[in-house]
Amino acid sequence: MSDRLLSSERLIQGWFDVLRLRMALGGREVDRLLVEHPSGAAVLAYDPDRWVAMVVRETRAAVLRVGAAPLDEVVAGVAEDRDFVGTARREALEEAGLELRDLEPVARIWMTPSSTTERVHLFLAAYSPADRVALGGGLAEEDERVEAREVPLAELWRAAEAELVDAKTFMLLQALRIRRPELFD
Structure with a gap:
């Protein structure tokens, strides 16, 4: 394959950058826009005794x-x-008030490889009510207004089937459902 990057021009620089790429694809030169987005971590925190998961809601621009x-x-x-791993633990404490210990790696995924460099490391983590050590809610200095709540796993799965969750949540629910199907009855 002779596809290659010919040039790159930064159009926007900020929390994430937007680049215009000039590429040679299949013998033709084409332009593509690319969002350079830092990689991250996501964790589905679930209580195996109460069959619930901790999820968050935050206003999303899209x-x-x-x-x-x-x-x-x-x-x-x-x-x-x-x-x-540290990011997943930190975010669980900041957003949901959970102190997570053992994180089980699930996958490392590209979010949208056609247009962004963002990759996300996915984890599962069991918790109990004793692990709720703070209120959560996000960080004011990051303009976060996060609502953390526990939802029964079966209800969350129905929401996933109705397209009311994002991709990382859907993938982690599927991973947990494969590994622990009894939690979804």
Whole structure:
């Protein structure tokens, strides 16, 4: 395959950058836009004794733009230091008030490889009520307004089937359902 990158021009620089790439694809030169987005971590925290998961809701620009219903999401965040396990733990505490111990790796995925460099490391983590050590809600200095709530896993699975969760949440629910199907009865 002779496909290759010919040039790159930064159009926007900020929390994420937008680049215009000039590429040779199949013998033709084409332009593509690329969002350079830092990689992150996401964790589905679930209580195996009560068959619930901790999810968060936060106003999302894309969801608001298209007029869709708010999404239930797993806890997630950017891993600026590339410590993906540490990021998952930190975000669980900041967003949901959970102190997570054992994280089970599930996968490392590309979010949208056609247009962004973002990759997400996915984890599962069991918790109990004793692990809820803070209120959560996100960080004010990051303009986060996060609502954390427990949802029965069976109800969350129905929401996933109705397209009311995001991709990382759907993938983690599937992983848990394969590994622990009894939690979804």
